[in-house]
Amino acid sequence: MLKMMTFQGLLGQHPVPRTLNFLGHPQKLPSTSEADSEASMSEASSEDLAPPLEAGVSPEQDGAEAVKKKKEKKKPSALTNVLNILRGKKKSSPSSAQPEPGPGSDKPAPTVEELKAALEGGQLEAAGHLLALERELVVLATAGSLDAEELVRRQSKVEALYVLLRGQVLGLLRRPLDAAPERLRQALAVVAEQEREDQRAAEAGPGAATLVTTRPRHWLQQWRHSVAEVASERMGARLATHTKGRSEVEDAFLNMGHTMKEDLEAVVERLRPLFPAEFDVVTTYARSYHEHFAAHVTALAQFELCERDAYLLLLWVQNLYPNDILKSPKLAAELQGVSLGSLLPSRQIRVLEATFLSNEVVSVKELMARALKLESQRWAQDMAPQKLDDHCHSELAIDIIQIVSQGQAKAENITPELGLQIKQMLLVELAAFLRSYQRTFDEFLERGKQLRNYRANVIANVNNCLSFRTSMEQNWSTVQNPRSHLLDPLSELKSHGFDTLLQSLFEDLKPLFKRFTKTRWAAPAETLEEILTTVGRRLPEFRELQDCFREELMEAVHLHLVKEYIIRLSKRQLVLKTAEQQQQLARHILANAGAIQRFCTQNGSLANWLQPALPTLAEIIRLQDPSAIKMEVATYATSYPDFSKGHLSAILAIKGNLSSSDAKSIRNILDLDTGTQAPSRPLFSLIKVG
Structure with a gap:
């Protein structure tokens, strides 16, 4: 299976x-004027982002003015207020007039060269200082403190630093399992801060026209793109x-x-x-x-x-x-x-499922036909069947069951619903196969009679019916009637096999049964004993049948013995005119019926339904009162619904002292509707009377 x-x-x-490896070549991330930023970065100095000189002021004046400004008490300016708003603060107070220098406010802000060196060394702590530089540049641009050329130059330096930072951060996130947890948290914090800065920039609106728009930077989105690239690399x-x-x-x-x-x-x-x-x-x-x-x-x-x-x-x-x-x-x-x-998409799945069902049914059909062909070739080549537990055995049933079960299992592996669909389709194909199997077996029964292993192969095929029947009852029961679709061909095959196996035995018994009428029922006990002895000698021929089929075959023998005995009684060649003669024949019939029942039961027959067949006929022959005979006939017709007027007339013909009017009255009992159904097991319908 x-x-x-x-x-x-x-x-x-x-x-x-076996392990997750997000390693790979570092992702080359797109950037605005990235090449220019990198080139500009090589020339960056600590003065690149310093505030510009006032227009028209000489260097000497600048120095004197600087000394003077240091002495003055600083007051909040419009420039400082803009910077604070961008930082998310309220209107500045005198204590917060200057832009934040970033982390480590008690120390001087790092120079551009220092930031560059820190970022190249993977020091993500520099991200905070870089963000402060970006914000200060926005403030300067908004205040108009720098000319356009200077703004572009300084912005390119900031963007070059961001290129370094982004490469470090997204490079770590591209290979997260290779990073130490603390370092990974730093990278994640940088991305989160950049997302918040994107949001603040969007809320603040467009910046100075002289600045190139660099936000939103979408680092979180770029990280998601890198995850997609990693997935593609790993999966592909x-x-x-x-x-x-x-x-x-x-x-x-x-x-x-x-x-x-x-x-x-x-x-x-x-x-x-x-x-x-x-x-x-x-x-x-x-x-x-x-x-x-x-x-x-x-x-x-x-x-x-x-x-x-x-x-x-x-x-x-x-x-x-x-x-x-x-x-x-x-x-x-x-x-x-x-x-x-x-x-x-579901539509495409339905198309694929329909194609699968069609292909699988065709495949199952072809495999079953091939298995039957190989098996029939073995019969024709007179190959002896295998033996399993001293029984003739064929692999055909096992092969067919496996083929069908595998077809259903494949569909069930896809979905249970598909398994149910193919089950109905395979049942149709299985029923067709069994009919083909029966026809092929019938052909072998006709053509292979002269083969040495003929009977052994017949027994093997009868035994096959057990495997088929067991599998169908356990796995292939449906709302439909399985007997008509699946079991009937098997019943036919088994019946034809039994007929073949019993044919020579029944031919041997035919002349023995004829003695009953030829001798006018003289010494019936001796005749029956010879019949039973003949049957007993032939029973070992069937020992290679499965036990259940040996019982069924013995039931067929039992039925044959009772049927042939009734045929002999119905020949109208024996007419007994006295009650004593009729009673003596009844005693012989009762004795013979008992002997048949004991012999058949001891040899495995379970056909208890045959037990009253001969004793009741004996009673009809023995009784002399027409009313009593009518009661027996009515009871008998209930047990054997196929007991007809013709059969009754043949039995009553033995009673030579019964008037024609009484005989007619007794026969009319069978015209009454007793509510009995058609017989499920025929007996008298197998007996023809003249």
């Missing part, structure tokens, strides 16, 4: 990476070798499935505790991996796939991906609120 396929079962020893990595026995499609699915599952588990266990909520790290990674998987599946579905790969595609889309990956123990709760959807 085909075992239910699972994602873990499919993996086997597949050599896919080509395997160096393919596993023997698997197609490239199967290997690709296994690699993507395993990679996605283990990578997302690492995200849940190791990254989620470190990432702020606004990053929605699990959802971001899950969607990126899902989108790559879906794109691969969509592209693959456009091709004309072989049956195996088409089945594999459906299996992943409908079962393995949603159940073994998205609903795996470590991911189910985390992904419950993430609406990833299906890997393929």
Whole structure:
């Protein structure tokens, strides 16, 4: 039987990476005038972002003015108020007139060269000073303190520093598992601060016309793009070798499935505790991996796939991906609120499922026909059947059951609903196969009589019916009547097999039964004893039948003995005119009936329904009162609904002292409607009377 396929079962020893590795080449991030910024950065100095000289003031005047200003008490200016508003503060007070120098306010603000060196060294603490420089530049531009050329020059330096910062931050986030937790938190904090600054800039409105617009920077969005790139690299990595026995499609699915599952588990266990909520790290990674998987599946579905790969595609889309990956123990709760959807549109899935059902039914039909052909060739070649537990055995039933069960299991592996659909379709094909099997077996019964292993192969095929019947009763019961669709061909096959096996025995018994009428029922006990002895000698021929079929075959023998005995009584060749003669015949019949019942029961017959057949006829022959005979006939007709007036007339013909009027009156009892149904087990319908 085909075992239910699972994602873990499919993996086997597949050599896919076992750990999440977000390593890779650092992402080259787009930037406005990035090349210019880098070039300008090489010339940056500590004075690049210093306030400009007032127009028309000489250097000497500048020095004197500087000394004078230091002595004056500073007051809040319009420039300071603008800066504070941009920083999110209220209107400035005298104590907060100057722009914040950034972290470490008790120390001088770092120079541009120092910031550059710090960022190149990966010191993310410099991000705060860089943000302060950016804000001060905006304030200067808004106040008109710098000319356009100077603003452009200074802004290019700020942007060059941001290029360095972004490379450090997003480089860390691209390979988060390689970073120390504290350093990762720093990078995340920088991105979060940049997002807040984007929001503040948007609320403040357009800046000075002389500044190039650099916000929003969208670093969070760029991080999400990098996650998508990492997912594409991880999921799209080509395997160096393919596993023997698997197609490239199967290997690709296994690699993507395993990679996605283990990578997302690492995200849940190791990254989620470190990432702020606004990053929605699990959802971001899950969607990126899902989108790559879906794109691969969509592209693959456009091709004309072989049956195996088409089945594999459906299996992943409908079962393995949603159940073994998205609903795996470590991911189910985390992904419950993430609406990833299906890997393929429902319309395309329906088309693929219809194609799969059609292909699978055709495949099952062809496999069953091939199995029957091979089996019938074995019969024709006079090959002896196998023996299993001393019974003749054929693999045909096992092969057919396995073929059908595998077809249904494949569909159930995709979805239970698809399993139900194909079950109905396979039942139709199985019923057609069994009819074909019966016809092929009947042909063998006619043509193979001279073969040495003829009887053994007949027994093996009768035994097949047990495996078929057991499987159908356990696994293939439907709302439809299984007997007419499936069991009837088997019943016919078994019946024809029994007829063949018993044919020579019944031919041997025929002359013995004729003695009853030829000798006018003289010494009936001796005749019956010879009949039973003949049957007993032949019973070992059937020991290779399954036990249940030996019992059924013995029931067929039992029926034959009772039927032939009644035929002899119904020949109208014996007329007994006295009550004493009739009573003596009745005693012989009772004795013979007892002997037949004991012999058949001891040899396995369970046909208890035959027990009253001969004793009641004996009673009808023995009785002399027409009313009493009518009562027996009425009871008899209830037990054997196929007991007709013709059969009754043949029995009454033995009673030579019964008047024609009484005989007619007794026969009319059978005209009464007793409410009996047609016999489920025929007896008298097998007996023809003249």
